[in-house]
Amino acid sequence: MVVDGSGGAPFRADVGVRGDRIVFVGPRAKERGAREIDADGLAVSPGFIDGHTHMDAQAFWDPLGASSCWHGITTVVYGNCGFTLAPVRDGERELVVANLENAEDIPRESMEAGIDWRWQTFREYMDVVDGLPKAINHIVQIGHSALRTWAMGERAFSEKATPEDVEGMATELRDALAAGAYGFTTSTIDNHHLKDGRPVASRIAGWDEIEALVGVVGDHGAGGFGVTVDSKDPDAFARNAQQLLDLAISTRVPVTFGLRRWHLQDQLELLDRAAGHGGRIFGQSRSEPFSHIMSFKTPLPFDRLPEWRDVRSQPIDAQLRLLRDHDVRQRLVASAEAAYASDQLSNKASVHPQDQMPAFSELQVMRHAIKRNPMVTDLAGERGVSPVELMIDLAVESDFEQVFGRFTGWADQDLRTAMKHRHTVMTFSDSGAHISSILGASIQTRLLADWVRERQEFTLEEAVRMLTFVPARAWGIPERGLVREGMIADLNVFDPATIAPGVPVVELDLPAGAPRIKQKATGILATVLAGAETFSNGEHSGALPGRLLRRSLF
Numbered sequence: 001m002v003v004d005g006s007g008g009a010p011f012r013a014d015v016g017v018r019g020d021r022i023v024f025v026g027p028r029a030k031e032r033g034a035r036e037i038d039a040d041g042l043a044v045s046p047g048f049i050d051g052h053t054h055m056d057a058q059a060f061w062d063p064l065g066a067s068s069c070w071h072g073i074t075t076v077v078y079g080n081c082g083f084t085l086a087p088v089r090d091g092e093r094e095l096v097v098a099n100l101e102n103a104e105d106i107p108r109e110s111m112e113a114g115i116d117w118r119w120q121t122f123r124e125y126m127d128v129v130d131g132l133p134k135a136i137n138h139i140v141q142i143g144h145s146a147l148r149t150w151a152m153g154e155r156a157f158s159e160k161a162t163p164e165d166v167e168g169m170a171t172e173l174r175d176a177l178a179a180g181a182y183g184f185t186t187s188t189i190d191n192h193h194l195k196d197g198r199p200v201a202s203r204i205a206g207w208d209e210i211e212a213l214v215g216v217v218g219d220h221g222a223g224g225f226g227v228t229v230d231s232k233d234p235d236a237f238a239r240n241a242q243q244l245l246d247l248a249i250s251t252r253v254p255v256t257f258g259l260r261r262w263h264l265q266d267q268l269e270l271l272d273r274a275a276g277h278g279g280r281i282f283g284q285s286r287s288e289p290f291s292h293i294m295s296f297k298t299p300l301p302f303d304r305l306p307e308w309r310d311v312r313s314q315p316i317d318a319q320l321r322l323l324r325d326h327d328v329r330q331r332l333v334a335s336a337e338a339a340y341a342s343d344q345l346s347n348k349a350s351v352h353p354q355d356q357m358p359a360f361s362e363l364q365v366m367r368h369a370i371k372r373n374p375m376v377t378d379l380a381g382e383r384g385v386s387p388v389e390l391m392i393d394l395a396v397e398s399d400f401e402q403v404f405g406r407f408t409g410w411a412d413q414d415l416r417t418a419m420k421h422r423h424t425v426m427t428f429s430d431s432g433a434h435i436s437s438i439l440g441a442s443i444q445t446r447l448l449a450d451w452v453r454e455r456q457e458f459t460l461e462e463a464v465r466m467l468t469f470v471p472a473r474a475w476g477i478p479e480r481g482l483v484r485e486g487m488i489a490d491l492n493v494f495d496p497a498t499i500a501p502g503v504p505v506v507e508l509d510l511p512a513g514a515p516r517i518k519q520k521a522t523g524i525l526a527t528v529l530a531g532a533e534t535f536s537n538g539e540h541s542g543a544l545p546g547r548l549l550r551r552s553l554f
């Protein structure tokens with residue numbers, strides 16, 4: 001069945017591809033293909049598009065685009081929340097890395113070891129990205145924090161911009177847009193800060209600076225504006241909403257922001273108001289609550305305890321040996337339980353999930369990605385051990401493979417409301433960021449498994465449209481997002497009855513050995529990019545047909 005991305009009813013047809021294009025969609029193609037995929041009983045859809053990722057750094061060490069590539073993603077947009085690796089002057093990379101390191105939790109060692117810094121301007125950076133091997137398409141946006149640092153150096157972290165500073169930013173922004181950057185992004189949110197506690201550079205900007213820069217995008221005539229806004233305080237949000245509304249109307253630049261769980265209705269109202277005034281603001285929704293994943297291969301909240309630090313600083317083999325030692329175990333369990341009981345395992349000042357200790361009664365022993373898992377307290381009760389002992393036992397029994405997870409922050413009802421709203425896009429995976437603590441790359445397969453198949457809240461064609469045509473339209477990506485003759489052949493072949501995210505695992509394979517969560521999917525038989533099969537049943541074919549997609553004015 002062809003589920004073509006338009007939201008129309010699925011239909012039975014052959015899909016013919018020549019070169020990188022779809023050349024035939026209809027019953028019984030007359031020509032035979034050199035390579036044919038029998039999709040009988042399966043769905044053939046456009047490749048999925050993710051508008052909110054942070055693959056900026058990962059692009060340099062991972063040509064596949066994991067874990068998104070295993071979930072049917074064929075195009076990712078990055079440079080979100082104001083964070084990009086360009087523009088950057090030689091000698092100031094440190095400042096750009098600092099913006100990304102803490103706010104998006106991408107290990108500094110990996111960025112230093114894994115990135116070949118061969119650019120200063122955004123245009124030069126795009127040429128480098130263009131030349132990287134890629135299994136998916138990349139779209140870049142220019143980030144305000146880097147742009148500000150480019151124009152102002154260290155002052156970007158403390159001062160308001162002078163008219164000359166703004167002109168410096170505008171000049172570089174104009175050139176980035178002319179080179180094909182898809183838009184401009186910023187963050188105004190208070191948990192985006194540096195390791196030393198200072199706000200990221202974009203947060204120092206006054207609204208007039210943001211207005212001027214979005215005005216540059218408007219004058220260019222193409223490109224979007226992505227912003228990260230807080231909704232915790234309804235009064236502050238109301239002021240921000242009015243500013244965004246005015247900006248969307250005056251510049252005609254499409255504005256997008258990730259929906260937050262606080263005061264959801266206020267945020268959705270803003271989207272409706274903008275539409276009513278001829279502006280375009282779309283919200284980014286998700287199909288799952290925020291996750292907090294941990295295993296004995298990732299940092300653990302226990303690691304701050306001196307007894308644990310000694311053990312956990314050892315290589316994994318040595319840790320396993322020590323954790324099997326009765327006396328060592330007793331010591332670790334006692335210190336962890338005492339610290340847990342007196343609430344000392346969480347660092348309240350940190351925004352990173354790995355610095356917070358969830359309640360054991362909310363911590364899942366991950367055996368399934370979407371079905372119900374037992375909680376740590378359930379299994380501890382069954383085995384007659386304490387929760388900490390259980391976590392150690394499961395870690396040792398699995399050679400540290402067992403993953404624990406907590407899902408929090410969004411009620412199902414709100415996820416549903418946000419996804420069903422007509423001015424939202426189900427994207428916002430944050431893929432590439434928070435790589436050792438948060439799942440996100442599975443939001444597309446979760447939509448199809450959980451919300452379509454299990455809960456039947458969306459039809460298959462509605463969900464496919466949400467993952468393809470809707471983000472393509474929102475970000476203005478031409479020639480993609482529909483299965484139609486003449487479109488680029490980015491396609492998925494999947495089984496609607498089995499597609500699902502897999503159980504996450506942790507790998508220690510980033511540059512400099514840093515951990516990352518790896519999550520595959522089941523039920524996707526093939527992913528095709530520009531006519532070349534890139535993945536078959538979750539295995540990379542070796543093909544790297546991905547491109548940097550540059551925005552054209554048409």
Ligand SMILES: [Zn+2]
Binds near residue numbers: 052054080081430
């Ligand atoms: Zn982000």
